[in-house]
């Protein structure tokens with residue numbers, strides 16, 4: 001009853017707000033409960049945009065830890081800098097002291113590493129500095145876990161690991177002496193505690209002694225990750241998501257699913273297992289908007305599909321993966337896999353269900369168990385494509401629907417309705433869906449606050465013969481996308497709230513909704529507005545966030561006429 005009352009209150013509040021001073025009587029028939037509001041009604045949309053994953057919720061502090069960015073030394077500087085008549089790169093990098101080696105023939109997924117050659121180096125004579133993601137956020141008295149992969153043949157080389165602030169003051173340090181000298185790759189970790197808080201720290205590794213050492217996967221994580229998991233997620237950001245009590249987590253996007261071209265589409269199988277085996281690719285948002293170019297934006301997949309499933313489980317939400325169906329982004333290359341090449345794409349989808357739900361004796365269930373989660377993740381739904389449209393989408397959707405339903409009849413399938421919520425593309429797909437009857441159709445609306453206010457009744461008289469609605473991406477934009485003036489505000493938040501009353505009122509057909517995008521770094525965004533903003537040390541909720549929280553935390557059980 002408490003929840004029903006809260007629902008009534010929120011309807012009354014927003015209706016009252018919108019009608020300003022007009023006097024209206026609202027009659028609520030509390031004894032005539034209508035449609036059930038789905039437990040999944042209010043969820044979250046996660047996409048690695050605005051540095052949401054690398055440089056964001058994935059707590060790794062070292063940028064370009066495996067030297068796989070297009071420019072292998074991106075984020076790294078050879079030390080000392082500035083006391084020589086030439087740039088250190090000219091002298092040291094590529095000339096024998098510091099060399100990037102490519103072993104693609106032996107390791108296609110993590111081909112590069114760095115080779116350091118020293119001859120009687122003293123501490124401070126040769127070092128490697130990592131700048132982090134626009135600095136590293138370091139907290140006083142926090143433990144930091146430094147680790148790397150190394151290979152050397154002769155013992156004797158030591159490393160001094162230091163966190164420093166902008167003035168060079170050391171905030172914490174440790175010694176790193178390789179334990180093995182057998183010419184094989186080894187992983188080793190050391191921990192140390194920071195003595196001060198600093199938003200823009202850097203990490204330097206100084207080399208001492210003589211020898212040749214190969215390094216890869218140079219990494220630094222804080223101790224206070226979510227649930228204190230080593231190599232985990234930023235706890236403050238996950239807490240913000242948990243506080244929303246979302247009904248589902250949609251991942252990994254968004255356009256990330258599609259890729260600018262098929263080669264850079266999201267492939268979940270490449271995102272699980274040891275992090276050093278997860279092949280890095282460029283993030284599509286690196287180059288998407290010329291005015292917001294982010295050359296250091298890549299996907300390491302440290303936050304991969306296993307972590308996404310576990311995140312959803314941790315915060316009590318249903319997992320909702322969206323998979324590529326053989327189509328790259330139609331706003332970019334629009335590449336498609338031909339229909340006779342679709343099998344591997346469908347197989348990825350089938351295998352994902354087995355990965356999430358399969359018994360530990362199945363091939364992919366065993367992989368999940370090996371990763372530490374023998375219990376199933378209880379995957380119940382899957383999206384086929386993101387913002388895809390046209391007959392080419394329908395052709396591929398049919399193959400996915402048939403293949404998935406044959407093997408997993410209970411799985412709910414979510415279809416794309418293009419990037420539009422009306423017009424030719426949208427209407428064509430909706431007509432097809434009347435026949436194909438996917439369980440849900442994914443509608444997206446990015447529009448002005450006025451549009452949201454004027455469309456609160458969008459679903460009141462909606463055709464109820466088709467799929468249920470997943471309002472999979474929406475946000476009120478105060479200006480056009482990419483414009484710096486496009487901001488979160490009380491106005492955008494209240495207009496979304498008004499619209500959301502219309503979604504909830506039509507809970508018989510609107511089963512799910514998620515604001516988008518979710519996260520944005522204040523100094524590395526490509527798209528705004530966004531629900532939650534953060535920097536290296538802080539997290540900031542927007543008015544739009546509080547609207548989501550208000551609705552989600554006070555979700556009613558039934559709609560009342």
Ligand code: AHR
Nearest residue numbers: 253254255256387516517
């Ligand atoms: O939310 C940002 C982008 O908007 C998503 O990646 C895409 O699906 C939509 O166009």
